[in-house]
Amino acid sequence: MSTQPTVLITGASSGIGATYAERFARRGHDLVLVARDKARLDALATRLRDEAKVAVDVLQADLTEPADLAAVEARLRDDARIGILINNAGIAQSGGFLQQSAPGIDQLLSLNVTALTRLAAAVAPRFAQSGSGAIVNVGSVVGFAPEFGMSIYGATKAFVLFLSQGLNLELAPKGVHVQAVLPAATRTEIWGRAGIDVNTLSEVMEVGELVDAALVGFDRRELVTIPPLHVAERWDALDQTRQALLADIRQAHAAERYRAQS
Template sequence: MTTEDPTTERWALITGATAGIGAAFARRLAADGWHLVLVARDAARLDATATELTSRYGRQVVTLPADLSTDDGCATVEGRLAAQPPVDLLVNNAGISLNRPFLRSTAEDESRLLRLNVHAVLRLSLAALQQMTRRRHGAVINVSSVAGFGAIAPGSTYPASKAWVTNFSESVGQSARPFGVRVMALCPGYTRTEFHDRAGIDMSGIPAAAWLRADDVVDEALRDLRKGKLVSVPSWKYKAAVAGLRHAPQWLLHRVTRDIRGRIDGQ
């Protein structure tokens, strides 16, 4: 699976494709000669993105409005993954976080987080891999997070959802590899996108040096995919952070990763 041959008719399907890492994947893949299926909830924004990409890169760009936190939304995208022309690369990028601790959350909001961050990834990966393994060709990138390597942001269920994505991708990647299909978890750290603003999370205290550019994250992800990696952690600084999360004493990890989302009234 490669991104270098512009003469091959290749299709990529990207969820959460109108902003942030998803939009960066769309730009990079279109520039590399891929045709695109873009998935997001906002149909108008999808159309604007498709028009821009088609105008700039001359590739076919199909839009597929869908809310992946619903069964109907997942079914819509599953239908495209089973259709022709075949999808050679699936990028599961759509995801959310919540700006509140679990003890002050609601079952509805937490269920929506799990349905989008976990359930949709499971369903779309399965739909894609069933086709790819038959063809013995293709790849899936599941966008996870450095947050999934530790119980950081106390009270937030986002890291737990991303821990699932990383472990799921690594496990399934091993079973898909003999069929010539690659599955990789992409685990970036803080990345300049709309993600935190949409969740209403104040990130003003994060130093500028900690932030990554979405385009750089995508570049490293595609390099790691070509190398056959099961887990990609962009940037040396976050590779070091992951080593710390995996090996630091739990008491130290909990102390240095406190987060206001974990606090409730009276604490």
Template sequence: MSDIRPTALVTGASTGIGAVYADRLAHRGHPLILVARNREKLDALAARLRAETGVRVDVLPADLTQPSQLAAVEARLREDETIGLLVNNAGAAAHGAFAQADADAFDALIRLNVTAVSRLAAAAVPGMLARGGGAIINIASVLGVAPEIPLGIYNATKAFVIAMSQAMTVELGSRGLYVQAVMPAATRTEIWKRSGRDIETLTGVMDVDKMVDAALVGFDRRETITIPSLPDASQWDAFETARVAMIQNFPNAEPAARYAA
């Protein structure tokens, strides 16, 4: 199979959502650059995908919480002119109330879920624009709009990913860059075990293959926001309509009358 599609760089590619994205994109004919910490798992996945699809698959082991290793991935995004798709998937979860917060754990989570995501997007955008366009898939979460579900700072990191994706769309969509924020609900991946939660205690957990396949339907439709588990898209549309309606009321030189003493 010839490399006729743009190269896709996928972070968090060794397991879970990232590994399924790698599988699906390889079968669509995209050459791949797979990024994750576990070199052994990356090599095994790369070997399988090369055998099954014939596409070029490179591995780039990196811990994206480490500045020097993150910088190496940023450099690849800036310098590799074949890259036309970034799947910003690498992330972690943490749980617990703010009253018992572990500040160091919060910092590590922000470095992976916020700093790495934004720096990789920033590294990818200039080259994509110079080449006439590209696409970025940012894996967010429904928890980004659900602070009622108590997972500490995790919800806030995913709210950032949603807002960043929307801001990129407003700024860059007319210039040929497509940005999709995918908002999964509970999905059956290793992230639960790593965060210390028992997935078997949860209801409505979606199989990871089904989640990614649904997200790719949204990608093909060029959705800005894709929520695989949401049956009625009009609910998100109403949410967005209400949000946008508020914007015209923000620029006021005086406090609203409801705040009069």
């Protein structure tokens, strides 16, 4: 049994989640793997137990189903061994806003926003009380790039970034690390599930490279990790500009340009 904190990973049956599981297992962490596909989870768990000699629990759950989501929340609240949450489960958007259906919108919001938020909320009080723990929220660069044409998906990922920044302000003083990981296009099954051929995309990162970079950011205790961003100063400049804006928007009166002309 590992003396390091157990890591609970959502969307762990393939892609980014499965790769996180492999990397943390190599580091000697026990795991709780969460996803819908139990057969794939079981296969991954068996392999990691054999290769890394760590304990691996499988928790089959569809996080868009209230009962399944509640079961994972309970595990996060009650299992004191869990010290890291990797909030990775999510789905992409196929087509523009005009092509979206009501059920499709509900599913996107339910998994990308509601489930992620509720899982973080389930574990945060315990982490804050213990003065330790980490929450990693997997977002996307689409969250600040409406030009990419995935309006609902991008909005959910903008939420993930904002939530992570807000949680950091609240939880960092209590000893809890929060990280938002913002990938660009990465070679995972999320594209096929959205009806998109990943081979038609340009500049696609391999999933191992993405997760390895994210873990470098995790070890450095970064708040925002953008693996494909080569010029880190551009993000720093954007964030500094945003913070400078705060003083400008705390005003009791409308800006001159919005006042009625005499």
